[in-house]
Amino acid sequence: MRGSRGWARVVLGLALLGLSSGCVTVPPEEIFQLSPESPKNRAIQTRMFQTSNEKELLSASAATLQDLGFEIEESVWDVGFLRAAKERSAREWGQHIGRFFVLAATFGYVLMPIDLHQKIAATLVARPLNQERSRHEVRIMFYRVVWKGEGYVERSGIPPGEQKSEMIRDPVLYQQFFAKLSKAVFLEAHKI
């Protein structure tokens, strides 16, 4: 019993350490430097279309996002920009099962918070690639914000609402989006 209590303290201590580390961070120098992964990310997120009709490309992009359940939150025609979002449940069985085992293994001392709710968002930019504006590229980036539920460690509660943000990197999601978009504009989406 004593052992598990001590362990719970260590976990709590580590969590607090993680929170307080925000006070001493210095901005890393490489914030505005291209990372080795950036060409790969760019390739996943971008497709080229042989069209001069930027308006059609952008409105079809908006329609495709709507088909996927997104709400358009912001649109700026002059720079070919769209931002959209949808909210969904973030519950997953795996986390429920994991939480149960941790609860059992710590004799009821630790109830891990699990993901409850998420906001999936996308920003999209369409831009001409040459001066004649006969080719355009569409770049979309998906990301999500996840909110956790409540939990506790020993007698100290962990309040709900902790959030994490992450980019969505799964290439399949991007392929699905571009497949739908190319159907909507009757054009082939070329990889760059």
Add this chain to the structure above:
Amino acid sequence: MKRRSLSGTGSLGAWLALAASLQVYGCAPTPSQDLFALTEAQMKLRSFQTRTFDVKDRQLALRGVIAVLQDLGFIIERANEPLGLVTAARFSEPNYLEIVGVTVTVRPQADGRMMIRANAIHNNKPIEDPKIYQNFFASLERSLFITKE
């Protein structure tokens, strides 16, 4: 319905700001009287944050800024073409708690060239390291050069 409208417009920025403010909670200084005074340090900062580019087309410059921010992994949050304004944010990976926000303005000068200014914020604190801004403008220069072709 109310929930939706609350978390709707511009909510990413609000949530990021909230997350970042949680981070620095406990070490925030009290507001001082010279918050709005133009100090020498601020003048210096402004010169780090500003660079003039030999581009005549403002929209081209603005699109170049957007493209380079995307290449750098930033999420474009807002753009305003008439004002030449772009706001973007990024979660530092793999540490999701670190947040970088940036506002870039593109303004034509009397000689027709473009003056570009970037203000970056790291976890709710302004970035004052000139090296970081140099990196930004170096990346932007490359991007504008490619766009010009």
